[in-house]
Amino acid sequence: MSLPSPNSAENLIGYQRRLRIAVFNRNFSTTGGGAERYSIALVEQLAAKHDIHVFAQEITHNWPGVTYHRVSMPMRKPRWINQLWFATCTWWLTGSGFDVVHSHENTWHGDVQTAHVLPVKYTLFSELHGWRQVSRWIKVATSPRLLAYLGLEHLRFMYRPNRKVVVTSESLRKIMESTYPGCGRMMSVITPGITLPPLLVTxxxxxxxxxxxxxxxxxxxxxxxxxxxxxxxxxxxxxxxxxxxxxxxxxxxxxxxxxxxxxxxxxxxxxxxxxxxxxxxxxxxxxxxxxxxxxxxxxxxxxxxxxxxxxxxxxxxxxxxxxxxxxxxxxxxxxxxxxxxxxxxxxxxxxxxxxxxxxxxxxxxxxxxxxxxxxCYQWTKLALQQEMLYLDVDATKNG
Structure with a gap:
């Protein structure tokens, strides 16, 4: 079977191959923050159409058709070491057997990378010039924690032909493009969404x-x-x-x-x-x-x-x-x-x-x-945008 062109949205919509998708989020819980609720909502919306595997260290979620993989957590702190551990474990576990790997975490691997927060590089260096910038670089060079975060982030947003970078707002897109110019052509905006309450409040x-x-x-x-x-x-x-x-x-x-x-x-x-x-x-x-x-x-x-x-x-x-x-x-x-x-x-x-x-x-x-x-911002509509990216990645890999 020939695959649709990755540049054809109509072809991708009509191309409904069931994908095997890995999703990374260290805390897969509805009581987490907005990033956790965002990733959970997309999984729930797409679970019936695709084979979704969640990789997380903390899981308080159960949804029909979703397979959960608990990643070990030898130490919760320092957080930067746990981040490196999680990135390494998920890289090892998802190196093969998946059509698409989607990371909501700071990892170097992943076909789809969703950024929920300001880049570390931006928070460290925005609006710094001259000696203030040099001083900040010295601080980074002597901090294993900052070096780890910056290194992971650099690899995460490095250009790859079949990689997609998702940001949650236009304001974040502008910051990302100024901080990592190479990721601009990989970037899409998919905002968070909601499931409308069944009835208005009386x-x-x-x-x-x-x-x-x-x-x-x-x-x-x-x-x-x-x-x-x-x-x-x-x-x-x-x-x-x-x-x-x-x-x-x-x-x-x-x-x-x-x-x-x-x-x-x-x-x-x-x-x-x-x-x-x-x-x-x-x-x-x-x-x-x-x-x-x-x-x-x-x-x-x-x-x-x-x-x-x-x-x-x-x-x-x-x-x-x-x-x-x-x-x-x-x-x-x-x-x-x-x-x-x-x-x-x-x-x-x-x-x-x-x-x-x-x-x-x-x-x-x-x-x-x-x-x-x-x-205008219901998850049912936004999940289709996410699915388009998955299908595009798959088509690019196999085209």
């Missing part, structure tokens, strides 16, 4: 969700969803909340490892009765159902998956500008979101929160715009 549904999570029934509930509280702006949000009326409360969903530091800030600001730390939730749906808006004053987010998830529930969202958050480059201020210029300014955030929650016409407009936006 007042009774919101009441039940708040009861389930132990949240107060009265007042406005602001939702914050993140595992890295610092990077995603909880510090600024707490300051903004302290300036909001007493009827405003905050529900925080995510990893509690930073809880002691932020509990101290809550105490200092006198917010003990207004902030609720819910921890990591296996099912985040009740949190979205209970809220009146989502606040995402992130300092660094290549996309912002929580923002899209909240919009699918019709929540007004307040989010940092595209300088800080990738999804904001797709949003329209006051039409489907409120976009703040400075995520470190609690007063700007406070004003946005009060506008979103206390102005009924604006609230309704933001909710309507959020649902319309989310409808």
């Amino acid at each position: 007042p009774l549904g919101k009441k039940n969700a708040r009861s389930l999570l132990g949240l107060p029934q009265d007042g406005y509930c602001i939702l914050f969803v993140a595992n890295d509280y610092r990077k995603k702006g909880l510090n600024t949000l707490l300051k903004a909340l302290s300036q909001c009326p007493a009827g405003f409360v905050l529900a925080v969903v995510g990893n509690l490892s930073e809880l002691p530091i932020f509990m101290e800030q809550v105490k200092i600001l006198g917010l003990q009765c207004r902030v609720f730390f819910l921890g990591t939730l296996q099912n985040v749906a009740p949190a979205y159902e209970s809220a009146d808006c989502l606040a995402h004053p992130t300092l660094e987010d290549t996309f912002g998956m929580a923002v899209l998830e909240a919009m699918s529930y019709g929540l007004p969202v307040i989010v940092s500008s595209s300088t800080y958050c990738g999804i904001s480059g797709l949003l329209q201020h006051s039409a489907n979101a409120l976009i703040i210029d400075d995520p470190l300014d609690p007063t700007e955030l406070q004003h946005a929160l009060e506008k979103a929650l206390t102005q009924p016409l604006l609230n309704a407009e933001l909710s309507k715009g959020a649902i319309a936006f989310a409808n």
